[in-house]
Amino acid sequence: MPHLMDYLGKELAELIERHTDREGFQPTEIPFLTFSRYSTPHSSTLNGPPYGLYNPSLCLVAQGAKDVILGDSRFRFGPTNYFVASMDLPIISEVVEASADLPILSCKIEFTPSQILELFSDDDLKRNPRRTSKRSMYVAELDVALLDAVVRLVRLLDSPTDIPVLCPLYTKEILYRILHGEHGDALRQIATDESPTFHIKKAIQHVLCHFQEPLRIETLANIAKMSVPSFHRHFKQITAMSPIQFQKRLRLLEARRLLMSSESDDVAHAAFQVGYESPTQFSREYARMFGYSPRADMKRLKGMN
Template identity: 55%
Template sequence: MSEIITKQQNELANLIKRYAKNDGVHATAIPSLFFIRRSVVSGPSYGVYNLSLCLVAQGAKEVWLAQERYEYNPADYLVSSVILPVTSQVVEASVDVPYLGFKLEFTVNQILEVLRDSEIQGGAKENAKRGMFVSRIELNLLDAVMRLVRLLDNPKDIPILAPLFTKEILYKVMQGEHGGTLEQIAIEGSSARQIKDVIDHITNNFDKSFRIEELAEKVNMSISSLHRHFKEVTAMSPIQFQKQLRLQEARRLLLSESTDAAYVAFRVGYESQSQFSREYSRMFGLPPKEDMKRLRSQYDQTISI
């Protein structure tokens, strides 16, 4: 990593520390920009990545998409081009040198705007590619990121300049080696865009059962093409994708509402409590009740630290 990039990373780390004084995920005055701070290496966490660009200013993190592992540190950036349920874990962090992360969410419309206003040649439909990738960071992208983050010190400039700098960041990413992945998500009628539409439908209706034939008809694909392209983008089948969404939401409800597991199972779409408990245990390592005890114990230990 060059000396200039290292200097930029240090400035980014200092800015994140100033605006994220405690561990956790922190919203900022810039819509869709979040800072993450972790002072300990903990167990895996489960969540859903929206369309987003993620950087590490300090420390390191790994993300699991199904059975695929993506690790990134200050030399890299990670992009999720569609909604994806993932498992993530901070792998380098301490009280003295906390993990410091940057996350910028974006939309398909913002990608389309870049395509319309730039010389990037969008329009050719290609086969769908994996919806997550890691690339080495370059100075021109980091420069654009820093321009956006520095706006936090000049909040009156945010409404005008934040959209421009966000557009510049997307433009730089789309000029990179995996930029075509973002382009395909925005191109109407491409297999990547069709799969994104299926993902959005499942995400918005994860508690309802579906027939694969109906999903295929909705996006004008054959059943075999839908299965093939869906797995290419998400590394899992539509049913596996829905199952992860259901179980993650069930865990969130159990932790936040301290409610009954049978009731939660019904709320997220399970008709069989035994099936819910079995699949929950397979994903999180323990049945719901024991998992809640473990999570609350870990939370109490973190508070005491």
């Protein structure tokens, strides 16, 4: 079995390398499958880590290693692990092992709660999840069954005419393997209306749509059908941060995107657009999160392009 793991792991790395022709993230012919390739590490002390909103997904690293940081929690994974995010969360992603000879090669498969619900016809999968909240991201040990299903999905890029028929089958198998894994409850809870995670997810979706507006904890607690103390406790257990910290990260991520996509560097305008009333406070919190003032960060990032 270890030999089969090695063989499949090498094949996955070769497939990703063959279908990536440049550095960075690259889409594929399969809409929910993306690859990434980097030849140098990215750290918070050098180039600044990539920040972004991580969608519900599975991520495998075929070569190299990376960290994903959620709040105060750090998850490291490489070829022997897999990483799962069960909901939309603002994260930091750092490449920690990569070189010109051995670039990091990874794949990301996104999914939706409705895809999980489709599998609940299986009585074993339909069993009630634990009532305790599960952290929305985790790293687990990769096994042959899951790796084989992922490799078969990626192989479809070499035979695109098979994608319409086989892609849904392989995707369903991949989700099935994750749900039967050691942390399957964390994923199951986002589609189970009896779980705290399901209700916190609804509150998170509200914040995602209204992050520019003042945060009202009572409103979020009502959406989650919880008392305010219970809401605070479950929110932090699931996201590793408070609701205010969550909103702040969303605002700063959107402000950075706005500044990057604009020809000007009007910091005050970006601050007001994402909900800040004070450009000074915005600049201070931006520098705390990204390591640079907004103008210095834009000069640095736009100079790389």
